[in-house]
Amino acid sequence: MTSKDCGSHHSDSSRCRKIRRRVIIPIITFLGIILFLILIIWAILQPSKPRFILQDATVFSFNVTGNPPNLLTSNFQVTISSRNPNDKIGIYYDRLDVYASYKSQQITFPTSIPPTYQGHKEVNVWSPFVGGNSIPVAPYNALSLEQDHTYGGVMLLVRIDGRVRFKVGAFITGKYHLNVRCPAYINFGNSAAGVVVGVNAVKYTLITTCSVSI
Numbered sequence: 001m002t003s004k005d006c007g008s009h010h011s012d013s014s015r016c017r018k019i020r021r022r023v024i025i026p027i028i029t030f031l032g033i034i035l036f037l038i039l040i041i042w043a044i045l046q047p048s049k050p051r052f053i054l055q056d057a058t059v060f061s062f063n064v065t066g067n068p069p070n071l072l073t074s075n076f077q078v079t080i081s082s083r084n085p086n087d088k089i090g091i092y093y094d095r096l097d098v099y100a101s102y103k104s105q106q107i108t109f110p111t112s113i114p115p116t117y118q119g120h121k122e123v124n125v126w127s128p129f130v131g132g133n134s135i136p137v138a139p140y141n142a143l144s145l146e147q148d149h150t151y152g153g154v155m156l157l158v159r160i161d162g163r164v165r166f167k168v169g170a171f172i173t174g175k176y177h178l179n180v181r182c183p184a185y186i187n188f189g190n191s192a193a194g195v196v197v198g199v200n201a202v203k204y205t206l207i208t209t210c211s212v213s214i
Contacts (some may be wrong), residue, residue: 047166048085050118052210054158054182055079058203062188064149065134070142072107074100075131076144078158080182082126084118091118091166098128100184101157103141108132110161118178130158153190158182164214
């Protein structure tokens with residue numbers, strides 16, 4: 001290889017590096033500007049997660065049966081309110097499934113809430129029915145559930161799984177997973193804890209703040 005060839009290769013390599021710098025630097029600068037603008041918009045808007053409250057639960061049936069007892073038949077209606085605390089951001093609830101769990105096990109079928117849009121500072125209230133006939137419960141949970149029910153109090157979690165999108169002006173984000181957990185202590189043993197609202201129907205006022213993660 002001659003010195004002339006080496007010089008040629010060195011010149012080509014230098015030109016390639018210059019071209020790469022001319023292409024990469026503007027791209028990095030552009031992405032940096034976009035990220036900076038997003039951070040500024042985010043800081044100005046100060047977005048907050050929606051806030052959920054479990055207001056009450058009306059129990060129509062709640063029975064553990066079977067031999068050994070491991071089947072739950074239940075039917076109750078819950079009232080849940082959701083508030084959008086943002087004054088510049090709207091929320092699309094594309095899917096909301098409500099169900100109850102006991103000791104991390106789902107014990108009712110999910111009930112779907114129709115998709116809806118929640119405007120700025122707006123409040124929505126839903127009253128879905130949840131339950132199921134002869135739902136199998138894990139043996140280690142079934143015994144505990146029956147004992148809790150017999151002793152007079154059952155701690156449940158009313159849960160909401162869904163998908164949400166956020167709207168800022170004309171811009172709509174992609175879908176985010178919504179996970180809501182609402183503690184619900186049903187005091188079966190205290191007749192004064194609930195109000196009879198029908199045949200075999202007792203309404204329990206809860207007013208429980210739910211945890212929300214997105």
